[in-house]
Amino acid sequence: MKTIFSPDQMLHAPQFEVSDGKLEPAKEIPSRAQMVLDRLKAVQFGEIIEPRSFSLDPILKIHASDYIEFLSDFWRLWTEEGRTEQEAFPFVWPVRQLRTDIVPDQIDGKLGHYSFDAGTPMGPHTWTAVRRSAETALTGAAMMAEGARSAFALCRPPGHHAHKSFFGGYCFINNAAVAAQYLRDHGAKRVSVFDVDYHHGNGTQAIFYDRADVQFLSIHADPKVEFPYYLGHADEKGVGEGEEFNLNYPLPHGTPWEVWSRALEEGCASIEAYKPDVLVVSLGMDTFEKDPISQFKLKSEEFNLIGERLAKLGLPTLFIMEGGYAVEDLGVNCVNTLTGFRQR
Numbered sequence: 001m002k003t004i005f006s007p008d009q010m011l012h013a014p015q016f017e018v019s020d021g022k023l024e025p026a027k028e029i030p031s032r033a034q035m036v037l038d039r040l041k042a043v044q045f046g047e048i049i050e051p052r053s054f055s056l057d058p059i060l061k062i063h064a065s066d067y068i069e070f071l072s073d074f075w076r077l078w079t080e081e082g083r084t085e086q087e088a089f090p091f092v093w094p095v096r097q098l099r100t101d102i103v104p105d106q107i108d109g110k111l112g113h114y115s116f117d118a119g120t121p122m123g124p125h126t127w128t129a130v131r132r133s134a135e136t137a138l139t140g141a142a143m144m145a146e147g148a149r150s151a152f153a154l155c156r157p158p159g160h161h162a163h164k165s166f167f168g169g170y171c172f173i174n175n176a177a178v179a180a181q182y183l184r185d186h187g188a189k190r191v192s193v194f195d196v197d198y199h200h201g202n203g204t205q206a207i208f209y210d211r212a213d214v215q216f217l218s219i220h221a222d223p224k225v226e227f228p229y230y231l232g233h234a235d236e237k238g239v240g241e242g243e244e245f246n247l248n249y250p251l252p253h254g255t256p257w258e259v260w261s262r263a264l265e266e267g268c269a270s271i272e273a274y275k276p277d278v279l280v281v282s283l284g285m286d287t288f289e290k291d292p293i294s295q296f297k298l299k300s301e302e303f304n305l306i307g308e309r310l311a312k313l314g315l316p317t318l319f320i321m322e323g324g325y326a327v328e329d330l331g332v333n334c335v336n337t338l339t340g341f342r343q344r
């Protein structure tokens, strides 16, 4: 299995994040990708290649053009306002009963309009890294469309929290959604996106919520007690054509493999019934027992079992990296998953 990655993805290097009501050291940092690369090399897992270049068109099939323009122009606008801070945080949002149709001219108003949390700072090179991360996912999708049986897109920044026109949860472009759409546009009739990150993939869910051609499944911590808080409940099943094609498996804090793996079984059964042409896995390793921001209890060896179970589906499978913040163990846990998949 080939891995796709660009060093440009390291250019997004946040220092801080707002989390749990305070300013904290950033968790979604470049060393995450480095740990995975180091492990891939240490076990000689397979070739590591650079992403191809793509126009913005496949990204604009998922994201609104004004949003992408905002992301790409942001640092220029920020500095033109005279801001000198090296990272920018949104701090005000259009909620429920306020108007949401007018994009403010002022930079803080814009930041709030195009985001949903203050945990996702933007720096001078964020856009470069974000675009490259999406191209990493797109290259994986293109390789699958060209006949590969599997590929690993080492995306960073991650993507599954990003909606059509707002960022948050460390995510800017929804890499998995962009890849799934690319696969739909290049021969796949049906695509399943299985999100095994600890956090609900609210962005991916929202993007495909009314569609029958992309099935979305997510196993995650119950949003009543965990980020992203407002989506990911079991009764969110899709709307219109998309009804029954959105499946959420919220689980309590403290969930061990014995319980988590039952949701994995249920998800796999639904994928088998759906009969997709290709599977996209939103791969988060933050279900790990030692993850600093998460509360599930998976052990390192159990990541091999995730890979093995997914392999049993017998589908062409594109892995897209999402979360995982126990940096020391991240490479092992990630490569364990891919190894479990490959050894079936």
Ligand code: OKP
Binding pocket: 019, 020, 119, 158, 161, 169, 170, 197, 198, 199, 200, 227, 284, 286, 293, 322, 323, 324
């Ligand atoms: C991104 B991904 C709650 C803090 C939440 C944001 C978490 C974003 C996770 N205690 N901070 O899904 O791994």
Ligand code: ZN
Binding pocket: 197, 198, 199, 284, 286, 322, 323, 324
């Ligand atoms: Zn996560």
